[in-house]
Every structure is written in C-alpha cells, then in structure tokens.
Amino acid sequence: MSDKQDFDLIIIGAGSGGVRLARMSAARGARVAVVESRYLGGTCVNVGCVPKKLFVYGAHAGEDIEDAAGYGWNVPGDQVSFDWTRLVANKNAEIERLNGIYGRMLDNAGVTVIRGTASLTDAHTVVVGDQVYTAKHITVATGSWPVIPDVPGKECVLTSNEMFYLPQLPRQAVVWGGGYIAVEFAGILAGLGVETTLLYRGDLFLRGFDDDVRKFTAEEIRKKGVNLRFGVNIESIESDDTRYNVNLTDGTRLNTGLVMAATGRRALVDGLGLEELGVQLSASGHVVVDDHFQTAVPSITALGDVIGTPQLTPVALAQGMVLSNRLFGDGKGDMDYTCIPTAVFCQPNIGTVGLTEAQAREAGHTLRIYRSEFKPMKHTLSGRDERSLMKLVVDDASDRVLGAHMVGPDAGEITQGIAVALKAGATKAQFDSTIGIHPTSAEEFVTMREPVA
Ligand code: NDP
Numbered sequence: 324m325s326d327k328q329d330f331d332l333i334i335i336g337a338g339s340g341g342v343r344l345a346r347m348s349a350a351r352g353a354r355v356a357v358v359e360s361r362y363l364g365g366t367c368v369n370v371g372c373v374p375k376k377l378f379v380y381g382a383h384a385g386e387d388i389e390d391a392a393g394y395g396w397n398v399p400g401d402q403v404s405f406d407w408t409r410l411v412a413n414k415n416a417e418i419e420r421l422n423g424i425y426g427r428m429l430d431n432a433g434v435t436v437i438r439g440t441a442s443l444t445d446a447h448t449v450v451v452g453d454q455v456y457t458a459k460h461i462t463v464a465t466g467s468w469p470v471i472p473d474v475p476g477k478e479c480v481l482t483s484n485e486m487f488y489l490p491q492l493p494r495q496a497v498v499w500g501g502g503y504i505a506v507e508f509a510g511i512l513a514g515l516g517v518e519t520t521l522l523y524r525g526d527l528f529l530r531g532f533d534d535d536v537r538k539f540t541a542e543e544i545r546k547k548g549v550n551l552r553f554g555v556n557i558e559s560i561e562s563d564d565t566r567y568n569v570n571l572t573d574g575t576r577l578n579t580g581l582v583m584a585a586t587g588r589r590a591l592v593d594g595l596g597l598e599e600l601g602v603q604l605s606a607s608g609h610v611v612v613d614d615h616f617q618t619a620v621p622s623i624t625a626l627g628d629v630i631g632t633p634q635l636t637p638v639a640l641a642q643g644m645v646l647s648n649r650l651f652g653d654g655k656g657d658m659d660y661t662c663i664p665t666a667v668f669c670q671p672n673i674g675t676v677g678l679t680e681a682q683a684r685e686a687g688h689t690l691r692i693y694r695s696e697f698k699p700m701k702h703t704l705s706g707r708d709e710r711s712l713m714k715l716v717v718d719d720a721s722d723r724v725l726g727a728h729m730v731g732p733d734a735g736e737i738t739q740g741i742a743v744a745l746k747a748g749a750t751k752a753q754f755d756s757t758i759g760i761h762p763t764s765a766e767e768f769v770t771m772r773e774p775v776a
Contacts, residue, residue, distance in 0.1 A: 330354045332650065333449050333458040335441045335595065338365020339636040340627035341464030342425060343643030349432040351651040356435040356458070358451055363425035363436070364418075365466055366628070367636040370484045373421065374414050375507060378487075379668045381410045382514025386670075390705035405515060407492045414487070442596045446622045460622055460650055463595065463602075463610055464639075467588035467628035472499075476560030479567060480584045483508065492517055493580025497569055499557055501528030503667050504585035506544070510670040513549045520550040520577060522569075527553060529667070533679035533728045535694065539712040540730050543671055546708055557582075590629045597623075607631060614657060616646045624650070633663055664742035666735030671709060674738030677726035677745045683716050688725065691717040691751070693771035699732055699764050713767045715751065717774075722750040727768065737765045 332348050334341045337359035349355045362369040385405065392398050429436050439451040449456045469482035481489075483504050494517065498509045501523030513519040521528070521544075528551070529537045545551055554573075560582055561568045569577040590609045598604060602618045602625075603611040609631030616624040626646055627639040638660075645656050664676035683690055693715040702709050711731030718725050727741045744754070759766030 328447060328457040328459050330356045330435070330456065330458040332356070332460045332462065333358065333441075333456055334462045334464050335449065336365065336464035336466055336627070336629075337363045337425070337429070337436070338464060338466045338627060338639065339367050340639030340643045341365070341462070342429065343640045344462060344464065344626065344647050345429060345434045346432045347644055347647035348651050349434050351647065353651045355433075356437055356456060357429065358437045358439065358441040358449060360438070360440040363422050363429070368421050368425065369418055370487050372636055374418060374487050375483075375511075376668060377414045377417065378410070378511045379507065379514075379670070382511045383670060385514055385516070386707070390701070390707055393704040393706050407489075407515065411488065440594065442594055443600055443623075444596065446600055446620050458622075460624065462616075462646065463592070463597065463618075463623065463625040463629055464627045464643075465591045465595065465629050467634060468591045469504075469584065470587050470589045471584045472557070472586055474557055474559050476562060476567075477584075479560055479562040480582045482584055486583055489581075494518060495579045496520070496581040496583060497522060497567075497577055497579045498583050498585060500585035500587070501525060501530065501553075502585060502587065506540070506667055506669040508583060508585060509544065509549045510547070510668070513547055514670060518550075519548075520552060520579070522555055522557060522571070523551070523553050524556040525553065529673075531679075532667075532673065532675060533714060533716075533726065534681060535712065535714055536673055536675065536679075536728050536730055539696070539710075540667075540669065540673060543709060543730065544669060547670060588628065588634060590631065592629065605631065615649055616642065632658075632660065633665075635663065635665060638663065662742060662746045664738050666738060668735065671711065671731045672729075672734035674729045674734030674736075674741075675727070676738055676742040677724070678716055679726055679728070680714075680716050683718070683725045689719040690725075690776070691719050691774040692776040693717065693751075693773075694775045695767050695771050697764075697767070700762055701732070711764055711767075713764075713771065715754070715768070715771060717751045722752055724749055724751055724754060729768075731764055733764070737768070740765075741768060 331353040332355045334357045337357045345355050345357045441449050441451050447457050471477045471480050496512050496517050496519050498505050498521045509519050509521040527537050556572045559570045601620050605611050610625040610629050612625050612630050616626050626642040628634045648656050667673040695713045699711050714728040716726035754769050757769045759769050
C-alpha cells in the first residue's frame, strides 16, 4: 500500500455496508476514512429498518392489549390511549444511542470519520468542503433515497424519511405504493388508529412475492381495517395546508390528512462526480460494478443500495466483508445472492426465502406444493380473526425444497432458521424427519405431508 496517499481507503457513506467495510478493513491494518454528510448508520439505523421495527412494535402493542382480554385481563377500552409524541421521542433516543455506538465502533477501529459532503475530483481524490483527501481505493457506499413520482402536487407528499419524525398523526392517511415500505407503513398507521388507504397501481401488491402470500396478506391486511385499493394510481394532489384532495386515475377523489409515497428508492449519486471520472451508471441510475464491486475506474468500487443489488442491510453487510477481503485480505470469497431470506414487517409479518411457485415453474421445475392455513394458537383465546399461511415449494424430481413462504406472527424470526436449511439444500424428506417444536406455528413447516398441487 502506498504511503503517498492520505488513506488506503476512503468510503463515501457511513451506512450498513460502508461501516462494515471500514471496520473490517481497518482491522486488517488499512488506513481508512469514512465520509458522511448525514447520520452514522445510514438509512437502516436512522430512517429505515430500526425505527420502522420500533414503530411496528408500537402499532402491534395495541392489538396485544386488546388480545389480553381473552386471557382474563380487564382492559377497559376507555382507559387505553396512545401518545405518538412519546413513541417518536423514545424512538429518537434509541436512534441517538445507536448513532453513538456507531461512532465509537469506528473510533475504536481507528477509522477516521469525516463529516461533510464528498465529491470526487479524480480517481484517487475526494473533496469534502475545502479539504482534499487522497486514497489508493475509494468506495461509493452512498445508498438510496425515496422517489416520489412526478405528479402535480408531489411537493406535499411525504416519504418514509419524514414519517419517522411526523409531529402528529393524522386521522386519515393515504399510502402510495405496493412494496415493502408501503405495506409496512400501512400496517403501522392502521395499528396506531389512523384510517389508512393503500393505493397500488397493479392488480395485487407485493409484486415478486409468492402469489399465495400476496393474496393471503391482502385478506389479512383488509381484516385489520386497511382500505386496499388496487388498479389505481394518483393523478394529482391538491392541498389546502391541512387536508389533501387526491385525484385518482379511476376518476375518484380521496380527501385525506396525509399522503405518503413508498414508490421505490433511487441510487444516491448526486454531486459525486462519478460519470465525469468514467464510472458508469445504469439506466436505472445505479453504479455499474462487476461481481467484485469494481466500477469502470480501477481505484473506485461501490456497494450497497447504490449498485442496485437487493436493498437489504444484510446484503450490504455481506458485500462489505467480501470487498474488504478483496482489497486488503486474501481476495477470496464472492457474494452469493441465492436464497436471500427476507421479511416484510406488515401485520401479520411475511417471511420468505428461495423461489416463489411461479419462479420455480418458470425455471422448469415440476413441483409439489405444500400449503397450510390455520388460526395461530394465540388467537383461540384472543378471539382475533387472524390466520397464518405456510407454503413449501418442492422440486418433485430431487425432493429439494426450493422455496419457503410464511405469513403470520414472527414470520421473520421463523424464516431465518428455514433459510439455513434451504441454503444447505435440504430436501422435503429432511424437513419431514425433523421433529417439530410443540406447540408452535413453526412446527407446521415440518408437518405438512400432503401436497395440495
Ligand atoms: P419497492 O421497490 O419494494 O416498491 C415500490 C412500489 O412502488 C411498487 O409497488 C411499485 O409498483 C410502486 N411504484 C413505483 N413507481 C411508481 C409510480 N410511478 N406510480 C405508482 N406506483 C409506483 O420499494 P419500497 O420503496 O417499498 O422499498 C425499497 C426497498 O427497500 C425494497 O425493495 C426493499 O429492498 C427495501 N426494504 C426492505 C425492508 C425489509 O427488509 N423489511 C423494509 C423496507 C424496505 P410496481 O410493483 O407496479 O412496480
């Protein structure tokens, strides 16, 4: 490594991937700096996974209180109330604590944290304000940012970024989109008592998930009171400061107290000067890299949301480890994007790993499908009309389980373990010979015997 430069590695962006790359590389003896213009921990810690999950717990607590009645608790409805400002304040305190932990982790690892907005002036030089820094390697880990479709009135539309700091909850809200964030926020808002409408332009939301999961989730979410409207989009929005008229493509109009867009996220590359240096951007605006995170400029690499791989924290963390090993380790190891488990923290949760039934059929597999729908034991006494779904997609010839899908309480927790089995190539016979844990919902994954298709 050259001593002529200030650092061996400058990382732009202190999100999940950037911080992991920084720490792993510093631990290998590299001189590392991270430039960050906003908050340590990136989207995940500040305006993503972590505060979202805290809000999901908050929203679910209301149901838990109601459910307690069936278990003998006296819960007079008129004495139960919810304080949004307290939830936000408590969430903010937790995020501040995590920001502190991230700062200390970087300090302890010997990583230099540079506060400010970076731009690249050549293949080895990063400018932050009036400071100039040079490095042998530069990694772009700047993440992504919510996109609001270009309709008249878009300036009054909020995104997940603002929702985490909303001063007060409206009585009604419109959530625009049908992906992870829309479905999760619709659940949060409805759970906290907001009259919520979710608008999705296609026939059925959660495109890319297994069709049974999509249909089942729609039914369950409707039961929770969310007004799901599919096959419709927003044409324009008019605002009178406190209320919004949302004009829809089907000619109808909604009057609401808040409009939130969850219509995807774009790569955050503004002002970096990448293209001027020869770094290519794809048609969707992502930084183009090869399998080793290498851009078209030899000294510049990129990872995380900005390169358009699945926008998931654990993916960015894994990429950070692989890239660190390539730059400062033995260079071995590649990313494996198969069998990435994921959860949508709607209510009830979705957990999924491997192929959907449609993907498996498209790939040419002859399948056996196992499916089970049931009322979770908890709701026998709570009386809540909530059901769970489990589904296994099995290759008939090899008996290998290609996909596992679940909708139900703790689906994320359960799917993580199932993901290990799928990654290891488990067969349906191995699922069947695994003893269940009784009584749990999870045991259903090892007790489904009769294929439904
Ligand atoms: P997604 O890409 O998941 O969903 C975007 C949604 O917006 C889709 O339903 C899409 O419709 C719709 N949409 C896009 N453009 C328009 C438009 N012009 N008009 C109307 N609708 C539109 O993005 P999200 O913003 O929900 O989340 C971004 C990413 O963040 C996710 O893909 C995921 O990787 C990650 N994430 C992960 C979470 C988790 O792990 N639990 C939680 C939250 C986010 P269509 O389907 O028709 O294209």
